[in-house]
Amino acid sequence: MEFPNIPKGTRDFSSIEMSKRNYLIQVIREKFELFGFYPIETPSFENISTLVGKYGEEGDYLMFKLLHSGNVLKKLSNKALRYDLTVPFVRYVVMHKNEIVFPFKRYQIQPVWRADKPQKGRFREFYQCDADIVSSYGSLWEEIELIQLCDEIFTKLNFPIIIYINHRDILGGLVEISGIKNNLWKDFTTSLDKWNKIGRDLVKKEMLRKGISSQSFEKIAFFFDMKENFSKKEKHLTVAFQYSKKGKKGIKDLSFIYKNIRRISLQNTKLEWNISLARGMNYYTGTILEIVPFHNLISIGGGGRYDQLANLFGMKNVSGVGVSLGLDRIYLAMEKKNLFQTIPSKVLFINFGDEEVLYAYKMINFLRKKGISTQLYPHTVKIGKQFRYANDNNIPFTISIGKNEIKRNKIRVKNLKERTEKEYDNINDIVNQLI
Amino acid sequence: MEFPNIPKGTRDFSSIEMSKRNYLIQVIREKFELFGFYPIETPSFENISTLVGKYGEEGDYLMFKLLHSGNVLKKLSNKALRYDLTVPFVRYVVMHKNEIVFPFKRYQIQPVWRADKPQKGRFREFYQCDADIVSSYGSLWEEIELIQLCDEIFTKLNFPIIIYINHRDILGGLVEISGIKNNLWKDFTTSLDKWNKIGRDLVKKEMLRKGISSQSFEKIAFFFDMKENFSKKEKHLTVAFQYSKKGKKGIKDLSFIYKNIRRISLQNTKLEWNISLARGMNYYTGTILEIVPFHNLISIGGGGRYDQLANLFGMKNVSGVGVSLGLDRIYLAMEKKNLFQTIPSKVLFINFGDEEVLYAYKMINFLRKKGISTQLYPHTVKIGKQFRYANDNNIPFTISIGKNEIKRNKIRVKNLKERTEKEYDNINDIVNQLI
Numbered sequence: 001m002e003f004p005n006i007p008k009g010t011r012d013f014s015s016i017e018m019s020k021r022n023y024l025i026q027v028i029r030e031k032f033e034l035f036g037f038y039p040i041e042t043p044s045f046e047n048i049s050t051l052v053g054k055y056g057e058e059g060d061y062l063m064f065k066l067l068h069s070g071n072v073l074k075k076l077s078n079k080a081l082r083y084d085l086t087v088p089f090v091r092y093v094v095m096h097k098n099e100i101v102f103p104f105k106r107y108q109i110q111p112v113w114r115a116d117k118p119q120k121g122r123f124r125e126f127y128q129c130d131a132d133i134v135s136s137y138g139s140l141w142e143e144i145e146l147i148q149l150c151d152e153i154f155t156k157l158n159f160p161i162i163i164y165i166n167h168r169d170i171l172g173g174l175v176e177i178s179g180i181k182n183n184l185w186k187d188f189t190t191s192l193d194k195w196n197k198i199g200r201d202l203v204k205k206e207m208l209r210k211g212i213s214s215q216s217f218e219k220i221a222f223f224f225d226m227k228e229n230f231s232k233k234e235k236h237l238t239v240a241f242q243y244s245k246k247g248k249k250g251i252k253d254l255s256f257i258y259k260n261i262r263r264i265s266l267q268n269t270k271l272e273w274n275i276s277l278a279r280g281m282n283y284y285t286g287t288i289l290e291i292v293p294f295h296n297l298i299s300i301g302g303g304g305r306y307d308q309l310a311n312l313f314g315m316k317n318v319s320g321v322g323v324s325l326g327l328d329r330i331y332l333a334m335e336k337k338n339l340f341q342t343i344p345s346k347v348l349f350i351n352f353g354d355e356e357v358l359y360a361y362k363m364i365n366f367l368r369k370k371g372i373s374t375q376l377y378p379h380t381v382k383i384g385k386q387f388r389y390a391n392d393n394n395i396p397f398t399i400s401i402g403k404n405e406i407k408r409n410k411i412r413v414k415n416l417k418e419r420t421e422k423e424y425d426n427i428n429d430i431v432n433q434l435i
Numbered sequence: 436m437e438f439p440n441i442p443k444g445t446r447d448f449s450s451i452e453m454s455k456r457n458y459l460i461q462v463i464r465e466k467f468e469l470f471g472f473y474p475i476e477t478p479s480f481e482n483i484s485t486l487v488g489k490y491g492e493e494g495d496y497l498m499f500k501l502l503h504s505g506n507v508l509k510k511l512s513n514k515a516l517r518y519d520l521t522v523p524f525v526r527y528v529v530m531h532k533n534e535i536v537f538p539f540k541r542y543q544i545q546p547v548w549r550a551d552k553p554q555k556g557r558f559r560e561f562y563q564c565d566a567d568i569v570s571s572y573g574s575l576w577e578e579i580e581l582i583q584l585c586d587e588i589f590t591k592l593n594f595p596i597i598i599y600i601n602h603r604d605i606l607g608g609l610v611e612i613s614g615i616k617n618n619l620w621k622d623f624t625t626s627l628d629k630w631n632k633i634g635r636d637l638v639k640k641e642m643l644r645k646g647i648s649s650q651s652f653e654k655i656a657f658f659f660d661m662k663e664n665f666s667k668k669e670k671h672l673t674v675a676f677q678y679s680k681k682g683k684k685g686i687k688d689l690s691f692i693y694k695n696i697r698r699i700s701l702q703n704t705k706l707e708w709n710i711s712l713a714r715g716m717n718y719y720t721g722t723i724l725e726i727v728p729f730h731n732l733i734s735i736g737g738g739g740r741y742d743q744l745a746n747l748f749g750m751k752n753v754s755g756v757g758v759s760l761g762l763d764r765i766y767l768a769m770e771k772k773n774l775f776q777t778i779p780s781k782v783l784f785i786n787f788g789d790e791e792v793l794y795a796y797k798m799i800n801f802l803r804k805k806g807i808s809t810q811l812y813p814h815t816v817k818i819g820k821q822f823r824y825a826n827d828n829n830i831p832f833t834i835s836i837g838k839n840e841i842k843r844n845k846i847r848v849k850n851l852k853e854r855t856e857k858e859y860d861n862i863n864d865i866v867n868q869l870i
Binding site: 003004005006007010011012013014015018019021022033034035036038039040041042043044045046047050064065066067077078079081091092094095096099101102103105106111113125133135137139141142145148152260263264313314345348351354357358361362365368371372373374375376377378379380389392393395 | 478
């Protein structure tokens with residue numbers, strides 16, 4: 001008999017952890033709906049043809065594929081667990097385009113799976129919380145709404161964030177003026193994305209190895225290190241992009257977003273232009289966003305605009321933009337800062353025997369009708385053991401009605417935190433202190 | 436380019452469907468917590484060794500197995516998607532026994548997967564909502580609490596149910612007095628479970644084919660057809676079980692549950708002893724329950740007591756009992772009876788251009804602060820198109836602030852259902868009619 005275990009990279013969640021996770025989901029859901037996003041869900045697994053080729057080579061490799069039941073070797077698999085929520089969402093839009101009202105604003109809170117090497121803070125099963133807008137032509141007000149939405153969520157969570165913003169066309173413009181060849185575009189963005197993690201020198205080394213010339217690198221490296229404010233960056237890049245149509249478009253989009261966000265104002269969030277932000281997913285084409293906690297570099301979410309994704313499913317002229325929040329990363333960061341509260345069950349009825357329980361049961365029903373979480377200890381065991389159960393589960397009140405109390409028509413209530421005990425005549429008199 | 440599709444037996448859920456599903460989950464969760472059950476979650480996939488052999492031969496065959504990434508043929512798979520929530524829960528209890536406070540009351544609301552033949556109302560991915568109690572010795576008050584819990588949930592859903600109850604020891608007693616051999620026990624229960632679906636004659640045919648004698652069958656068939664009330668059934672069986680210790684134990688347990696339920700009383704639920712109820716899962720050992728809607732035979736949930744399951748993971752002296760509600764079956768049954776309401780987004784702000792939106796945005800923020808779900812149409816397109824969007828999404832109010840309104844300091848509000856329009860001076864004056 002092997003001691004039971006779970007697959008590596010997966011987790012069990014205890015009641016205390018689940019209460020906190022449910023609280024997070026509830027806040028995120030509430031704010032998504034406040035901004036007019038509607039919930040949808042898609043299956044846990046998709047046809048493999050839907051998923052392959054959307055996440056780059058690594059993504060294809062890290063996908064969890066399902067084995068056929070029955071004759072497994074005949075054809076190993078044609079299904080895989082979803083890798084993110086964006087591709088299944090776009091598949092949804094294409095499949096249901098005739099029922100959908102555009103612009104289509106949906107949110108989705110579901111797990112995704114990656115056969116990644118498990119390590120601290122990285123799991124093989126984790127939850128994403130996505131809000132996206134899909135329409136036949138994009139509008140930068142969509143980006144502004146999404147930034148407002150994140151501000152609203154993290155303000156409610158009492159958890160200040162920085163949103164880093166950049167634009168794929170600005171990176172495109174920089175590639176243009178640097179002379180880097182088009183076929184090195186993916187190599188360039190993949191390496192650049194590591195700028196904040198591994199630093200300028202290692203990024204340079206990696207780029208040179210991939211065939212980018214030192215001259216090209218030095219022509220644009222200056223911009224990735226700029227510490228100045230938005231206007232200064234804008235001014236410098238406007239000069240640099242004098243002959244780059246692409247670069248100009250990127251600058252124009254970001255300026256629009258910045259100008260309007262400044263006038264509408266954010267509550268708790270800092271918006272910061274990070275020119276080295278590139279984002280891994282291949283499908284981003286416009287604005288890109290990354291969300292990090294204040295005083296911390298770990299990404300807890302991201303997003304951006306993807307204009308070509310629906311093309312891959314044969315649907316033209318569709319622009320999508322969205323944010324994706326990582327529930328598990330947010331959880332870990334908030335846990336570290338002690339930002340959660342938990343709410344336990346309120347009352348435990350001590351079990352003195354069948355007749356006593358039966359007598360007490362109408363009071364149990366009464367408290368539940370009032371919405372007060374009420375438990376009956378299921379066995380007639382030693383009182384000490386029953387009180388220990390209340391204590392270990394952080395249940396603040398016990399109610400004892402033994403033979404003696406029944407005879408005297410009394411209800412004995414113990415407050416376990418204050419270690420006080422009091423007798424009441426009527427269950428009605430207790431309700432207020434329990435709520 | 437293939438038109439995108441999803442694997443058979445799986446489903447996309449639209450916003451309207453999700454609103455209803457979320458409502459169901461919210462009610463079930465709330466009532467679980469009201470009764471002092473705490474949430475936990477387990478991973479979507481488990482080690483295969485955890486799952487095999489717990490559900491019978493069919494279960495092993497219908498499990499979705501995961502393919503190794505990398506060198507797939509070396510070792511095909513050591514993981515599978517969970518098949519139900521009970522086995523992973525017991526695995527959880529055994530793995531975490533040192534942190535858990537017993538009796539352990541947990542609930543779990545998660546999807547499960549079966550590679551079953553898809554058909555009407557049967558899916559390959561579906562949600563179960565389980566509440567279980569695990570302790571070192573069982574108490575029949577646990578069964579009573581679970582029945583009360585179901586009554587509370589379905590009363591709140593305004594959806595009256597029948598709970599069929601039976602006891603494995605009663606079936607054991609019947610097998611004893613009929614002379615059916617012990618090694619035919621599984622064949623007997625599997626066939627008996629179809630009594631209500633396919634009827635006495637077909638069940639008999641199946642049993643004879645499996646080696647049960649006609650004489651044995653006729654000795655006990657009378658009990659499965661009994662239409663009398665609890666006391667009459669009890670009286671008949673007590674006589675029949677004169678020499679069956681097992682049978683007597685079953686009767687005693689059911690009598691205790693019946694007697695106390697009658698005195699505590701249920702709100703909307705009918706409890707009915709169904710002697711032909713057997714339940715498919717191998718792990719049940721005591722009371723068994725099945726939940727069906729009034730005037731309908733489709734099972735929407737079930738449960739029972741399992742005393743040996745933890746044994747399979749090397750943990751002795753553990754008794755578990757629980758109910759499992761099928762979210763998808765409840766959904767379908769309630770949909771058929773039109774028992775859902777949906778709540779859409781409340782307000783759409785018409786988009787007249789960037790300056791107008793910017794002017795209106797402080798009102799959008801104000802309404803959201805009041806908790807009113809408020810959307811901005813993201814593009815400056817023809818007004819008619821924007822109103823159609825509100826209409827198609829069942830958004831009841833639109834707010835229009837164009838150049839003219841800005842100049843006159845007015846806010847134009849349209850009630851799309853009543854087809855009325857009114858002007859206001861202050862956003863504060865609108866709040867009350869929007870809530």
